[in-house]
């Protein structure tokens with residue numbers, strides 16, 4: 290069975306002379322919202338970069354939508370939002386999205402839709418350079434949503450946002466998943482873990498757990514997922 294959206298087997302990555310991903314293996318099922326959680330520096334961004342195909346790897350395999358990660362054929366099938374906003378300061382939100390839509394070959398109707406999805410409808414004609422940090426990262430998230438990619442890889446998309454906006458974005462993520470999109474979303478905020486269908490808990494470059502929130506609660510006897518994570522860390526020691 291290889292119809293998983295992402296299959297990672299024995300992945301190893303060395304950065305700056307240090308092994309930052311150590312024998313990582315997991316699958317991501319289509320139409321799921323998989324949360325990648327763990328402390329700062331544990332390797333979440335590196336793992337996402339490997340899925341998107343922009344990370345040099347040193348062992349193992351990464352297969353995405355049935356193709357080797359980084360394959361040209363995957364370019365339009367994956368949306369990737371990094372932590373650093375990727376939109377131009379001297380364009381408006383709509384102009385930025387129009388530019389990326391033409392690069393990606395995404396239909397122009399997807400521009401307004403992506404702007405609404407990230408809650409920037411009232412700022413569609415504002416210059417990106419005059420947006421707040423959170424608004425700018427939402428504009429960047431809108432770029433990743435253009436053209437309805439089959440897989441969305443989102444690196445801390447809700448960081449710095451207020452609770453209402455976070456709620457809105459998580460609802461958008463679940464609506465996309467219900468329509469068949471696969472989402473891999475990183476966060477280091479444990480209260481977001483409960484919103485995922487599946488959790489990959491990472492520590493020091495390795496996977497500590499790969500389970501649903503309920504299964505993690507049952508396995509650790511902890512209702513609170515932050516405590517469940519701590520339980521797993523202590524059990525590992």
Ligand SMILES: Nc1ncnc2c1ncn2[C@@H]1O[C@H](COP(=O)(O)OP(=O)(O)OP(=O)(O)O)[C@@H](O)[C@H]1O
Nearest residue numbers: 304305309327328329330331332333334335336477
């Ligand atoms: N460009 C780089 N060169 C060398 N080492 C790097 C580079 N980028 C990251 N690292 C190292 O790789 C490890 C994993 O970093 P990564 O950015 O994947 O962590 P993260 O879990 O995404 O952290 P955060 O939550 O703070 O974004 C860290 O030890 C980091 O110092």
